[in-house]
Amino acid sequence: MNSSEFEAWIEYVIEKYSMPRLLFKKGIDDWKARVFLGRALSRKSINKLEPAMDLYYSIVDIEVIEPEDIEDKAWVLWELGLCIWHIEEDANKAIKYIDISIQLAESISDKFSFIERGEVWYDRWWLLHHIDQTDRAMLEANQKISERDAELKNNSYLYYAYRFKAELSYEQGDIDQALAFLYQALTYFPDDHNTMANLQQLWEKRNNDKEKTYKKMDELTQHPHVCWEI
Numbered sequence: 001m002n003s004s005e006f007e008a009w010i011e012y013v014i015e016k017y018s019m020p021r022l023l024f025k026k027g028i029d030d031w032k033a034r035v036f037l038g039r040a041l042s043r044k045s046i047n048k049l050e051p052a053m054d055l056y057y058s059i060v061d062i063e064v065i066e067p068e069d070i071e072d073k074a075w076v077l078w079e080l081g082l083c084i085w086h087i088e089e090d091a092n093k094a095i096k097y098i099d100i101s102i103q104l105a106e107s108i109s110d111k112f113s114f115i116e117r118g119e120v121w122y123d124r125w126w127l128l129h130h131i132d133q134t135d136r137a138m139l140e141a142n143q144k145i146s147e148r149d150a151e152l153k154n155n156s157y158l159y160y161a162y163r164f165k166a167e168l169s170y171e172q173g174d175i176d177q178a179l180a181f182l183y184q185a186l187t188y189f190p191d192d193h194n195t196m197a198n199l200q201q202l203w204e205k206r207n208n209d210k211e212k213t214y215k216k217m218d219e220l221t222q223h224p225h226v227c228w229e230i
Contacts, residue, residue: 001054003028006037009051013040031062035072042079049083056080067110075115077101082123091127098124116228118144118156125164134168141165154229159188175210182217190226
């Protein structure tokens, strides 16, 4: 992407998404400006994945040290993998970048502001499933469950590991197993007292309509922003 294309896309996202121009003031040579623009273009409401992917590729070789920069680059690599999957449908290539994202994200223990380490693994598992490596994906999910501290709530690793198992069970037609895994996942989801009370009510009445219960339980996770301990 050249400078004129960069500026044109800035105008596009400002018009479509009302992003502050200040984010891009340093221009195309600023890798953070490229991150912001790529992030805007890859939003579902805009969905311009090809230029976003172009911007993400330009950040792959950037060296990062500070936790904030590590998070930004890990996010870029994760999104790059997803863009590759959606555009090229090349799961192996997508997994390559997601794996680099995981390695970078787990190189520090700092809490992140917006990336969920467990969700990056979750996307890796679904990509493995798409290339008929479901057994490997399940093994990795189970390893995450066994190695992570079950006492730590708001745990993205455990939530997404159990969620993957729930969704896979649902896909395979085992609604009872899907409900059990989704219930387990929700015990690690950031929540409030009312959410857990609703979960218990749904769980106690699950046999009345299992399909409806599964969907209602899933709706409990529809929060605009959640805070994870890890």
